[in-house]
Amino acid sequence: xxxxxxxxxxxxxxxxxxxxxxxxxxxxxxxxxxxxxxxxxxxxxxxxxxxxxxxxxxxxxxxxxxxxxxxxxxxxxxxxxxxxxxxxxxxxxxxxxxxxxxxxxxxxxxxxxxxxxxxxxxxxxxx
Numbered sequence: 498x499x500x501x502x503x504x505x506x507x508x509x510x511x512x513x514x515x516x517x518x519x520x521x522x523x524x525x526x527x528x529x530x531x532x533x534x535x536x537x538x539x540x541x542x543x544x545x546x547x548x549x550x551x552x553x554x555x556x557x558x559x560x561x562x563x564x565x566x567x568x569x570x571x572x573x574x575x576x577x578x579x580x581x582x583x584x585x586x587x588x589x590x591x592x593x594x595x596x597x598x599x600x601x602x603x604x605x606x607x608x609x610x611x612x613x614x615x616x617x618x619x620x621x622x623x624x
Contacts, residue, residue, distance in 0.1 A: 556586060563579055
């Protein structure tokens, strides 16, 4: 169980970093007119194709992390992080109704998620 509690947070962090790279890589590829032979363009295409699946994987892994990592029912920041993830997913589901607003909200929630994750990590290190 200790191994799971060590590996799962690092795996989640890696997945969230990969999810967060989607927008900056797209901007980089647009600004530099990256072509198919560019390494960054290939990585961006991979991230774009796997973004939805990776997002669902993060929600599942986060649920498992919440379930197995804390013996106490506390750590409110962890719950807030999970709720932000769920909200991002729900907004994605209603993206057709929201038109262009959804992506702005989705990106703002991604920034908020990173802030909440950092606070969550700092709180857990203190304990």
